[in-house]
Amino acid sequence: MDHDSRAMLLETADRFFTDRVGKDVVNGVEKGQWPADLWKEIEEMGLPLIAVPEEKGGAGGTLADMLALLRLSGSHAVPVPLAETALANLLVAAAGGSPKPGPATLALGDLKFSGGRLAGKADRVPFASVADRFVTVVGTTLAVVAKANARVEAKPTHAGEPYGTVSFDNAATDFSGASAVSAERTLELAAVMRAMQMAGAADKVLATAVEYSKQRVQFGRPISTFQAIQHMLAELASCVAATIAAAEAAARDADEGGLKDGGTFSIAAAKSQASEFAQRIAALSHQSMGAMGFTHEHILHHYTRRLWVWRRDFGSETFWGEKIGAAYAKAGPQALWEGLSGSKYAA
Amino acid sequence: MSIPKLEFPPFHLPPEAEALRVEVRAFLKETLPKLKSEDRFASWNTFSPEFSKALGAKGWLGITWPKKYGGSERSFLDRYVITEELLGNSAPAGAHWVADRQSGPLLLRFGSEEQRQAILPRITRGECYFSIGMSEPDSGSDLASVRTRAEPVPGGFRVNGTKVWTSGAHRNHYCIALVRTSGQHGDRHKGLSQLLVDLKTPNITIRPIINLAGRHDWNEVTFSDAFIPESCLIGNEGDGWLQVTSELAFERSGPERFMQNFYILRELVRVLGRQPAKRASAILGRLIARLWSLRQMSVAVAGMMQNGKSPAIEAALVKDLGTIYQQDLPEIARALVESEATTEDDMADFLDVAQYATMMAPSYTIQGGTTQVLRGIVARGLGLR
Numbered sequence: 001m002d003h004d005s006r007a008m009l010l011e012t013a014d015r016f017f018t019d020r021v022g023k024d025v026v027n028g029v030e031k032g033q034w035p036a037d038l039w040k041e042i043e044e045m046g047l048p049l050i051a052v053p054e055e056k057g058g059a060g061g062t063l064a065d066m067l068a069l070l071r072l073s074g075s076h077a078v079p080v081p082l083a084e085t086a087l088a089n090l091l092v093a094a095a096g097g098s099p100k101p102g103p104a105t106l107a108l109g110d111l112k113f114s115g116g117r118l119a120g121k122a123d124r125v126p127f128a129s130v131a132d133r134f135v136t137v138v139g140t141t142l143a144v145v146a147k148a149n150a151r152v153e154a155k156p157t158h159a160g161e162p163y164g165t166v167s168f169d170n171a172a173t174d175f176s177g178a179s180a181v182s183a184e185r186t187l188e189l190a191a192v193m194r195a196m197q198m199a200g201a202a203d204k205v206l207a208t209a210v211e212y213s214k215q216r217v218q219f220g221r222p223i224s225t226f227q228a229i230q231h232m233l234a235e236l237a238s239c240v241a242a243t244i245a246a247a248e249a250a251a252r253d254a255d256e257g258g259l260k261d262g263g264t265f266s267i268a269a270a271k272s273q274a275s276e277f278a279q280r281i282a283a284l285s286h287q288s289m290g291a292m293g294f295t296h297e298h299i300l301h302h303y304t305r306r307l308w309v310w311r312r313d314f315g316s317e318t319f320w321g322e323k324i325g326a327a328y329a330k331a332g333p334q335a336l337w338e339g340l341s342g343s344k345y346a347a
Numbered sequence: 348m349s350i351p352k353l354e355f356p357p358f359h360l361p362p363e364a365e366a367l368r369v370e371v372r373a374f375l376k377e378t379l380p381k382l383k384s385e386d387r388f389a390s391w392n393t394f395s396p397e398f399s400k401a402l403g404a405k406g407w408l409g410i411t412w413p414k415k416y417g418g419s420e421r422s423f424l425d426r427y428v429i430t431e432e433l434l435g436n437s438a439p440a441g442a443h444w445v446a447d448r449q450s451g452p453l454l455l456r457f458g459s460e461e462q463r464q465a466i467l468p469r470i471t472r473g474e475c476y477f478s479i480g481m482s483e484p485d486s487g488s489d490l491a492s493v494r495t496r497a498e499p500v501p502g503g504f505r506v507n508g509t510k511v512w513t514s515g516a517h518r519n520h521y522c523i524a525l526v527r528t529s530g531q532h533g534d535r536h537k538g539l540s541q542l543l544v545d546l547k548t549p550n551i552t553i554r555p556i557i558n559l560a561g562r563h564d565w566n567e568v569t570f571s572d573a574f575i576p577e578s579c580l581i582g583n584e585g586d587g588w589l590q591v592t593s594e595l596a597f598e599r600s601g602p603e604r605f606m607q608n609f610y611i612l613r614e615l616v617r618v619l620g621r622q623p624a625k626r627a628s629a630i631l632g633r634l635i636a637r638l639w640s641l642r643q644m645s646v647a648v649a650g651m652m653q654n655g656k657s658p659a660i661e662a663a664l665v666k667d668l669g670t671i672y673q674q675d676l677p678e679i680a681r682a683l684v685e686s687e688a689t690t691e692d693d694m695a696d697f698l699d700v701a702q703y704a705t706m707m708a709p710s711y712t713i714q715g716g717t718t719q720v721l722r723g724i725v726a727r728g729l730g731l732r
Contacts, residue, residue, distance in 0.1 A: 325632030
């Protein structure tokens with residue numbers, strides 16, 4: 001997509017999410033109400049097909065276009081698997097398949113594929129209970145399994161999103177093909193996707209806390225005029241800034257690397273950074289908003305709870321940190337600066 | 348809802364800058380003097396005229412300045428890469444640091460032709476070093492309250508007052524002093540001017556101020572009826588405040604804000620060995636990820652500046668977060684090494700450097716604008732004041 005088309009798409013999507021993803025919709029999903037109308041409209045806008053080639057009915061956008069949209073979806077707590085479906089569709093199309101309508105998700109875990117069938121278990125699968133199909137990459141094969149052929153144990157997250165454990169018992173596949181993307185790369189793409197959603201959520205947390213501080217009056221003046229609050233919000237801004245800068249840089253690198261690439265250091269670093277600061281962002285925003293922000297009534301928790309859950313999705317700071325640390329330790333002190341300045345694993 | 352938009356558009360340093368990096372790296376590999384670890388650690392506070400002259404000979408000081416003043420008219424991003432490489436390799440960049448970073452650009456912007464011709468080529472050769480004469484005993488964060496007075500007299504100014512925390516004044520050639528040339532104390536921003544002060548001027552006394560780590564970087568510079576010629580006024584009389592605030596904004600977001608103690612991180616990698624335990628790897632990796640993120644913020648700000656924008660808030664955020672990172676680093680490293688070091692000797696050596704790093708850490712969030720002053724700037728940017 002050229003610059004203008006992307007800007008237009010993001011603007012349209014922003015307006016749409018503002019209109020249609022209200023507090024009630026997000027709370028409804030937490031109570032187990034699937035927002036079928038919302039999903040239908042999202043599909044009508046073509047958003048889940050943003051990074052699918054035009055000849056396969058998609059919008060022909062790049063990975064970067066998709067990630068920009070998902071950052072935006074994060075800043076609206078869009079409570080449907082738009083991110084998961086968009087990435088799954090991209091992977092299916094790249095493996096020669098044709099994405100189908102309906103919500104999909106990624107089932108990544110210790111799985112085996114043989115004789116056209118899938119076996120094993122994937123934990124913490126986002127939106128497992130509402131997905132029509134599960135997409136995975138095992139070795140060099142991409143496989144799609146319909147929900148009828150999988151067993152889902154619902155384990156909603158503390159953010160109220162319908163995650164679950166998905167078991168495949170020699171499950172028949174709807175589609176399988178040579179994956180354009182390695183299993184390692186699939187995890188990386190999922191991680192940068194989540195990091196961008198975290199950047200969006202972080203942005204929204206900052207905006208929410210800043211706005212609240214200007215409205216809330218105590219001791220006869222808006223609390224934004226108190227230096228204690230100002231400094232807290234400035235610190236919050238610095239944590240949000242790091243999350244955004246890291247995620248955006250990783251998104252750029254992921255896009256430049258394309259599907260084939262693997263071992264993109266900046267994705268590991270960005271997910272580690274986003275996950276590491278999730279707590280500080282949540283803590284500072286809640287502290288600045290007092291009891292009001294701790295209520296279920298307020299929307300702040302839609303974002304802070306997601307940050308707390310998302311930091312573990314597709315690798316926490318411990319997971320990615322370990323990968324980075326092990327590589328840098330192995331390469332030794334002389335390689336440290338060269339690795340860092342080159343945005344790559346030290347070697 | 349009006350949302351404060353923070354943007355850090357990812358930016359690639361251009362190929363010329365990356366090519367320069369390769370050259371600088373090769374040069375440093377050959378040229379870096381053997382230094383004790385405390386001096387490597389201190390990097391841009393370590394004074395080495397030989398090293399600065401060698402850099403100058405390569406054309407890497409004042410690299411962005413016009414050729415007629417000894418510069419190379421290269422981009423600000425080339426300079427960014429040189430700065431990064433000096434810090435990434437813990438080079439002793441203290442002699443030329445302030446001159447190249449701050450004083451030279453100030454003279455280029457506001458100085459007279461005579462001042463530029465006299466000074467700038469010497470800076471680019473690595474022969475002329477500067478101190479900053481802003482703070483006073485009663486003027487720290489509140490810089491507008493300076494009391495040092497420069498009273499106009501025939502042919503120049505008679506200066507009386509005291510500057511403090513004047514780094515390197517005992518060995519540098521010049522200091523740029525913020526002084527009151529007209530009006531009264533209490534006039535705040537009005538009536539201030541900047542003077543180019545030769546530190547060998549009679550009636551200037553320089554006394555050491557030793558910091559808590561026992562190091563002599565700072566000085567107290569006292570003017571007692573010191574005569575400063577009129578030709579040493581920088582810019583216009585009364586424009587000092589405007590000039591000094593633009594000087595403070597120079598590269599608030601540069602690599603020195605998060606790489607000042609980079610040496611500790613490299614030492615940590617060394618002491619953890621090639622195959623640390625999983626937990627140690629994870630902690631190391633998280634530190635590396637945080638530093639990388641700061642670099643992405645900083646490079647993004649550099650990119651915006653190169654494209655003609657003035658991302659003041661974003662730049663302030665880099666300094667706030669970067670200096671706090673530098674304070675966390677020795678603490679996290681210390682705890683990690685105490686539980687993971689392979690040998691007692693390694694541990695003892697490392698903990699010695701880490702202890703030094705810990706002692707230096709309070710300075711990071713004070714120098715160049717305290718964290719609290721910066722947060723005030725950010726709060727204004729967020730529309731809170």
